[in-house]
Amino acid sequence: MLVEALHRNVRFVGEAMDALALGPRTHDHLLELACGEFDLQWDTAAPVRDRTGWLAVTGMVDLFDRQVHLTEAGRRFLATIELGRPELDVADTVAQLAPTPGAIARLVEQLDETGLRGRADGANLYIPGVAANGGVLDALQVLTEAAIPSVSDADFVRFVQSTFPKAQTVATARTAKDTLKALGLIQRTSSESWTATPAALAWVESGEPLDLARTVHSAIAFFGEVLGELDQTIRPTTGTLTERSSRYVPNRGKPLSRSAVNTRLNLLDACGLVTRLSQTAYRTTARGRAFKESLPCFQPDGAGSRAPSDGATKNHHGDDPLGTTHQSDSPGSRIAAVLEDAARDSANPERLEKAAVVALDYLGMPGQHAGGPGAVDGHVRFGIGTDSRILAIEAKTSATGPVRDQPLFGLSEHRVGIGAQIHLLIGPGFERRMLKEADDDPAIAVIDTGLLAEVVRRQEQTPLTLTQLAPLVDPALKAAQRGDALRACWEAQDIRSRLEYALVDILNVEAEDPLEEGGWLDLTSIRRELRTRGYRVDEGTVVEALEFLTSSRIGVLQRSEQRYRCAASVHTAGQRIRALGYQWVAATQHDQQTRSRDEATHAWLTPRSD
CATH class of the missing domain: 1.10.10.10 (Winged helix-like DNA-binding domain superfamily/Winged helix DNA-binding domain)
Structure with a gap:
């Protein structure tokens, strides 16, 4: 049954029906439930409308009077499914961790500043098998046990090929072996043979996922540190984590691949240290916070952080009150940092106007700042030669969250003054009614400063052409759709x-x-x-x-x-x-x-x- 497959594979399908069992709801009410109780990171009701549209097609709900109503067929189906409940994991929850075996504890004790810097980059990680539902732990345990008491290079390759259907080539099997070495689970006994490390033996004996996580953290950079990045007020996506990873791999000098970051997230998820919120969003669990606080972690400012003995949370982002991280040594990172800071500087809105022009210029859209009453805040040129067009800029700041109650009338007259047909409305998020008004205007493209900063940062490592950047300034797209369109280009x-x-x-x-x-x-x-x-x-x-x-x-x-x-x-x-x-x-x-x-x-x- 289609709706059963949707509920099994997509979050907030059956759960939305459960909410409707208590009575009709508007899409906005369902959005509040999805964000408030299920921690879904949705800025608009578009994802909710997608789900109610699916349910309406399958006869589970009916849409009328601007509300969503559960049908009798929907009630019958609801009684047959198991619902996913919101995870109770508030920031104040403190989890108790199991004691650390001696062999693993000694590894952690060696993680002073030199030890943290000396960890492997872990840039080419491949764990065969199924990533979901703990399969990654099973795969690592099977591979580790194959090296007890020892295994030759050739036998290990054959074992991987015979055990995992997707690892049939010699090169893939070797990559799996190299991954085990990078994670600190096997070590050489000769030029042609391997054995499990003492830490790996301790993990296999205990069966405790945290023992594996401690071993991996001691072996590769940007593992336990991911938990700190995810535990920020503004939670980063996997794409943002990929960009920030360069700050935690001092021996590499550039970001890890998204695949390497996803492998870390899958492993953290399997160990119960993070929970997955969406395709690209994760959250640190209470267990994950306790685990991170028990470890020495690398600080991007250059100092290794010993775990505080009193359990107090350390600020790994210097004095930045937003908890954001920047690659201060690159032009794109500096531009993005200024843009994000200016977006919250309500006392000086001209900073954001100028920062937006500079950011767009960096992306290949030259322009200039204007400002002043009755005029555009700035304008840029999109395109090359005779095919280019002028885009007007309207920048809005807010120190306390989304921009609220800012008038949009008069923008069309401003565009006429410079020969522009499109307005870029740029700010740190917009209140729902204001966002709807702007999104519904065919001449306005709403751009969140967080997304614009992400594009600027990524332009150095994964540069996009103007054609690929078109979704950023296309007024036909809703604000919530821009990020997905650009991430598809990066992917x-x-x-x-x-x-x-x-x-x-x-x-x-x-x-x-x-x-x-x-x-x-x-x-x-x-x-x-x-x-x-x-x-x-x-x-x-x-x-x-x-x-x-x-x-x-x-x-x-x-x-x-x-x-x-x-x-x-x-x-x-x-x-x-x-x-x-x-x-x-x-x-x-x-x-x-x-x-x-x-x-x-x-x-x-x-x-x-x-």
Whole structure:
């Protein structure tokens, strides 16, 4: 039954029906219930309307008189399902933690500042099996037990391949083995064999998930620290966590991949330290808060934090009252930080006006600040050449939450004054009625400053073109839809990067196989290997990625008719791709120096009019 599948896989479907059993509700009432009791991070009633629309199609509810009514069919179905209840996990709850075994306690004791900095990045984590419902713990335990008392490299690879259907290639099995090493669960006994570490043995014996979590925290960066990031008033998404991760991996110098962050979140979830709120949102549980306070954690300002003996919560964000984190050493992070701070500075609204212009300019939309009564706050140009258009800016500040009761009349006259057809309404969230009025206006695009700051921060690591940035300024989209549209673009780039990495790795493995002369693979074989790694991509996408890697500017693959082979290691491939960025920066600096020199020469040769 369709509605049963929806309830089983989507939050707040059956639960919405349960609320309607007490009487009809408006969509706004259901939204308040979803946010207040189920901690769903929804800014508008759009997700609620989606669910009531599904239920109406299946005959479970009826929509009339601006309210949602449960039908008799809905009541009968409601009696047959199990409902998910809100998790009672208030901030004041204190969880009791089980004692730590000696081998694991010694690992934690070694986490002074040097120990915290010396942890592995954990950048390429892969745990085979099912991530949900604790499956990740089962997989790690099975793999760890395979190394008791010891196991050879070859036998371990064969064990992974025979145990996990999605880990059939040698490369995937090796990645699983490397993951166990990175997590502190196995160690070498010789050049060809492995054994479980003392900490892993203690965890297998106790069966306590927290013993595994302590071992992992002692081995890789940005694990226990994730709990502190999630426990902020403004809870970050997985995308934001990915960007912030660079502050916690000092040996890496750049953010982790979203896959590496998701692996950490899945493991924390399996250990009961976080709870999943949506596809991209998590919350630290009471157990997670107690666990974090029991650990030494890395502080982004450069000092390792010993766990406070009195249980007091430490502020891991310096003196920032918002608890936000920034990469202060990058232009995008500085621009984003100013934007977020200015959005709360109601005493000086001109700061946000200027910050919005600077942020959009950084994204490739040049413009200028205007301000003053009866005029736009600023304007930017979107697009290149004759296809470009002018976008007006209206910036609104609020020190206490969403912007409330700010008039929007007169904006159309302001647009006429500068030849703009679209207004960007920018602020730190908007009160529901004001947001609806702006969202319903076909000439206004509502942009939350939090989202704009996220886009600016991500522009350095995952830059979007103006075409890809179009959802940010498209007035046809509701404010709640912009983030999802942009994250789809980021995710597509992440997937493409992982695909390119997989292609180079597959061909490297083929080149190292002594039974395969020359290391050549045709397109069909490559796609088969990709499918064993879980990639479901069409032939055109694979060919496009292969052509990029064989291009003269990259040149890490070679092509002969329809066959490909590796011409460089995975490490060298990464160096080649990074080098393109350095070369562009050097070319830009050279061009700027040449222009400055030419302008100075022209000024010197031009006779003065006086």
